[in-house]
Amino acid sequence: MCHDAHGNEHQNLGGNNMTMSPHDVIGAGRAAVVTGAASGIGRAVAEALAHAGSAVVVADLDGDEAEVVASGIRADGGDAEAVTVDVSSADAVEQLAKTTLDRFGRVDVLCNNAGASTFNLLRDQTLDDWRWVFGVNLWGVIHGVQTFVSIMRDQGTPAHIVNTASVAGLLSGVAFIGPYSATKVAVVSISETLAQELAIDGVPIGVSVLCPSSVDTRVMESERARPSAFGVEHRTEVAESVRLAIRDSFTGPSGLTPAQVADHVLDAIRSRRFWIITHPGERPVFEARVTEILANYPEA
Ligand SMILES: NC(=O)c1ccc[n+]([C@@H]2O[C@H](COP(=O)([O-])OP(=O)(O)OC[C@H]3O[C@@H](n4cnc5c(N)ncnc54)[C@H](O)[C@@H]3O)[C@@H](O)[C@H]2O)c1
Known part of the structure; x- marks a missing residue:
């Protein structure tokens, strides 16, 4: 046990941090929090961070699956704590931070990754669809x-935040996932603003x-993660067929595994790269969007 700047007792992360540079935010003696870490991309990022030596808080609405992931990390010799959290609740996220500091005394990496989507044309999305998706992805x-x-x-040491948006955050309007796309555009915007403002302040985050x-x-x-208070989603037949087609693309030639995405994420954290764009496929769609916007700019 050791004490942090506030005199609180917590686990000494120790490890072989003799080889660590003070600028490293991943590795022995460092702690990371990953939301949505019970499954998919979050799970892979949590496991990759743990493999690289960081202690990891595996945070998810699904506490049982989060514990499975944390146990697996510990069984592999890593250090992990599972925390049940609903990221749409400010109090729950504050409690997550408190648990993290109680357990590890610091946080060097935060991955805001939990996410969810509905599938319907806008005319068929309910207000509860919007509220649920905005609560998880944006709030x-x-x-x-x-x-x-x-x-x-307050920690004063280098740190890093990764916000999971989507290619939908670049393409902006995407049929059948309107609320999802809107949140992902907002996540890109918040991330850009945050990066600018931390640079203005000269803070090493x-x-x-x-x-x-x-x-x-x-x-x-x-x-599966939709609280009953938001009712159930009623997908139209066409929306369901689009959802199944998108799901098929996950395992198709252009799909990546969560582990491959986690490699991109750790590489970006280490090199302090802002944009993490993992797939080349939608580039022409993005270029067409930018070209159309530019074509509508008035001449100076
Ligand atoms: N899979 C893709 O093709 C893809 C593409 C672009 C972006 N993303 C984004 O990646 C992120 C991770 O999603 P994934 O693809 O790994 O999906 P996933 O469903 O496998 O994992 C999402 C995790 O988030 C958790 N979660 C849901 N609501 C939560 C809440 N309120 N509080 C805490 N945890 C909650 C779920 O329990 C689940 O474990 C999401 O933000 C998603 O939008 C995924």
Whole structure:
């Protein structure tokens, strides 16, 4: 046990940090928090961070699966704590931070990754669809930033925040996933603002935004994490067929595994790279969007 700057007792992360540079935010003696870490991309990122030596808080609404992931990390010789959290709740995210500091005394990396989507044309999306998706994808990121940036600032050591957006955050309008796309555009925007403002302040906290396309996860079964208070999703037949087609693309030639995406994430954290764009496939769609916007700019 040792004590942090506030005199609180916590586990000494120890490890072989003789080889660590003070600028390293991943490795022995460092702690990371990953939300949505019971499954998919979050799980792979948590496991990769643990493999690299960081202690990891495996945070998820699904506490049982989070514990499975944390136990697996510990069985492999790593250090992990499972925490049940609903990221759409500010209080729950504050409690997550408290648990992290109680357990590890610090936080060097935060991955705001939990996410969910509905599938319907806008005319068929209910207000509860919007509220649920915004609560997880947008408010989850806002709560993470609001709670953890001040902790990282007070710590005074280099740190890094990765916000999981999506390629939808770059393409902006995407049929059948309107609420999801809107949150992901907002996550890109918040990440860009945060990076600019931390640079203005000269604070050593890096920011990255993860914008993947198809990754072989359970995001297409998001409704499993939908609280009953938001009712159930009623997908139209055409929306369901689109959902199944998208799901098939996850394991197709352009799909990536969560572990491949986690490699991109750790590489971006280490090199302090802002944009994490993992798939080349949608580049022409993005270029067409930018070209159309530029074509509508008035001449100076
Ligand atoms: N899989 C893809 O193709 C893809 C593409 C682009 C972006 N993303 C994004 O990647 C992130 C991770 O998703 P994934 O693909 O690994 O899906 P996934 O469904 O496998 O994992 C999402 C995790 O988030 C958790 N979660 C849901 N609501 C939560 C809440 N309120 N509080 C805490 N945890 C909650 C779920 O329990 C689950 O463990 C999401 O933000 C998603 O939008 C995924």
